[in-house]
Amino acid sequence: MHELSYITRLVNMALDVSRANGSAPIRKITAEVGAMTGVIPYYLNKYFPEAVESVSDRTNALKDTTLEIISIPVKAHCNTCGAEYEPSRENNYLCPACQSRECRIIAGREFLLRSVELDDAPADTPGATNDSLCRPAAAQK
Numbered sequence: 001m002h003e004l005s006y007i008t009r010l011v012n013m014a015l016d017v018s019r020a021n022g023s024a025p026i027r028k029i030t031a032e033v034g035a036m037t038g039v040i041p042y043y044l045n046k047y048f049p050e051a052v053e054s055v056s057d058r059t060n061a062l063k064d065t066t067l068e069i070i071s072i073p074v075k076a077h078c079n080t081c082g083a084e085y086e087p088s089r090e091n092n093y094l095c096p097a098c099q100s101r102e103c104r105i106i107a108g109r110e111f112l113l114r115s116v117e118l119d120d121a122p123a124d125t126p127g128a129t130n131d132s133l134c135r136p137a138a139a140q141k
């Protein structure tokens, strides 16, 4: 299951944020997972304790951390008519407005750390929305 490596990456990214803030305890980790990544939120949640366990000898910051996964549906932008739609079997993955197949995927590929809530003040993570940080294609084994 590759979800373990994804969630381990998220945990480590959240720890970096914690460390940059004096190792503040992490209250909540929120991540966005696009439907096209093939990453299943259920397994991210399932492997979360294991990922926490693997770093727990180094830190206590994750003792009371909750994980929230936000699923991002696939969205396409039609190059022919400009419509935005959700490609699905029902619409044959074609643009429902003009039946064109010339589209570009504009959402659904992301795997991002959206925010890390630390114990003191909620902290956003500048730069963490840069999706080159954590692209599924670049995921390590």
Ligand SMILES: [Zn+2]
Residues within 6 Å of the ligand: 078, 079, 080, 081, 082, 083, 095, 096, 097, 098, 099, 100
């Ligand atoms: Zn169209």
